[in-house]
Amino acid sequence: MQPPLIVSTALDRGIQILSITDHNATGNIAAVQKAADGTGLTILPGMELQTAEEVHCLCIFDTLEQAHALQAIVDRLLPPLANRPDYFGDQLYVDENGDFLGREERLLLSSVRLSISEACHHVHRLGGLFIPAHVDRKAYGLLSHLGFVPADLPVDGLEVFRLSTPDQARVKYPQIASYPLLHNGDAHRLDQIQGTNQYYLEGPSVSEIRQAIFGRNNRFFSFFPFRESVL
Amino acid sequence: MNLAQIIKELDLSVVTHPQDFASIEPSCGYASDLLSCVMSGAQHHGLWVTLQAHANIIAVAALLDLCGIIITEGAAPDAATIAKANEEGINLFTTPRSTFWVVGRLWELGLRDR
Numbered sequence: 001m002q003p004p005l006i007v008s009t010a011l012d013r014g015i016q017i018l019s020i021t022d023h024n025a026t027g028n029i030a031a032v033q034k035a036a037d038g039t040g041l042t043i044l045p046g047m048e049l050q051t052a053e054e055v056h057c058l059c060i061f062d063t064l065e066q067a068h069a070l071q072a073i074v075d076r077l078l079p080p081l082a083n084r085p086d087y088f089g090d091q092l093y094v095d096e097n098g099d100f101l102g103r104e105e106r107l108l109l110s111s112v113r114l115s116i117s118e119a120c121h122h123v124h125r126l127g128g129l130f131i132p133a134h135v136d137r138k139a140y141g142l143l144s145h146l147g148f149v150p151a152d153l154p155v156d157g158l159e160v161f162r163l164s165t166p167d168q169a170r171v172k173y174p175q176i177a178s179y180p181l182l183h184n185g186d187a188h189r190l191d192q193i194q195g196t197n198q199y200y201l202e203g204p205s206v207s208e209i210r211q212a213i214f215g216r217n218n219r220f221f222s223f224f225p226f227r228e229s230v231l
Numbered sequence: 232m233n234l235a236q237i238i239k240e241l242d243l244s245v246v247t248h249p250q251d252f253a254s255i256e257p258s259c260g261y262a263s264d265l266l267s268c269v270m271s272g273a274q275h276h277g278l279w280v281t282l283q284a285h286a287n288i289i290a291v292a293a294l295l296d297l298c299g300i301i302i303t304e305g306a307a308p309d310a311a312t313i314a315k316a317n318e319e320g321i322n323l324f325t326t327p328r329s330t331f332w333v334v335g336r337l338w339e340l341g342l343r344d345r
């Protein structure tokens with residue numbers, strides 16, 4: 001996915017806030033931010049971090065510096081394995097036009113040696129949102145790997161996979177019914193960029209989104225069904 | 232086969248309070264790292280082998296009344312997890328060995344899956 005196409009697709013679909021959350025990586029965020037500059041689309045820097053328990057967690061920040069601070073921790077705690085592009089695909093860095101800048105040689109697919117509690121602590125310390133991703137998926141989902149949401153884990157909501165609506169997930173998994181449930185917007189292809197969560201905010205920031213997730217100060221969010229099937 | 236023999240034969244580190252391990256006999260063994268599988272698959276009073284060290288393992292073990300958890304691959308439960316295990320009366324053991332090795336040794340010693 002090239003930065004200009006990500007930006008134009010998001011704008012075409014009426015999306016105003018988009019977070020770039022590559023797996024254990026933040027190296028392509030600046031390019032998308034530059035591509036979005038002046039368009040009205042806000043790009044929030046993020047990461048999909050894979051914890052020691054092999055649980056995927058979305059970490060979303062206001063600034064690139066915060067995301068890079070998390071990256072510095074991840075870099076220390078990622079196993080030193082080399083990527084095998086023939087198995088896992090190339091891991092490329094590009095500029096705002098989508099032109100090649102470099103190649104990530106480390107395998108980003110593995111787990112960072114941080115427990116989910118430690119990861120949550122670091123993300124909150126850095127000022128970010130911590131949202132376990134696709135919690136109802138068998139692969140890398142919290143419910144499969146940890147059985148249930150740890151009672152003392154201060155998550156900023158949970159994300160449910162796109163095959164269920166949040167209401168369906170509440171019925172199927174009563175143990176997560178009391179958490180704010182966000183719909184999975186994880187787009188690996190341009191046609192998956194959908195914008196299924198609508199947030200009612202005063203501005204595009206982590207603090208505003210957190211207030212909306214928890215329904216505070218007249219901010220709120222709602223699920224907005226797919227405009228077209230991308231299942 | 233009791234826990235005292237297993238601790239000795241597998242050279243396990245005991246990280247929770249010592250017990251009269253010779254008086255505790257696991258009914259069977261179980262190995263998985265997915266807690267959702269353990270909750271539906273492990274037998275009561277069984278011994279569970281996993282590399283997960285997250286505090287949720289204690290709640291799962293308490294739910295199923297497991298007699299102990301062997302945490303493999305050098306994974307280390309944190310202080311809060313150990314405290315919770317002591318509170319719940321769950322025996323926690325650690326080893327640098329792999330799950331494959333631990334399960335193989337337990338089978339050799341006569342422990343079975345049911």
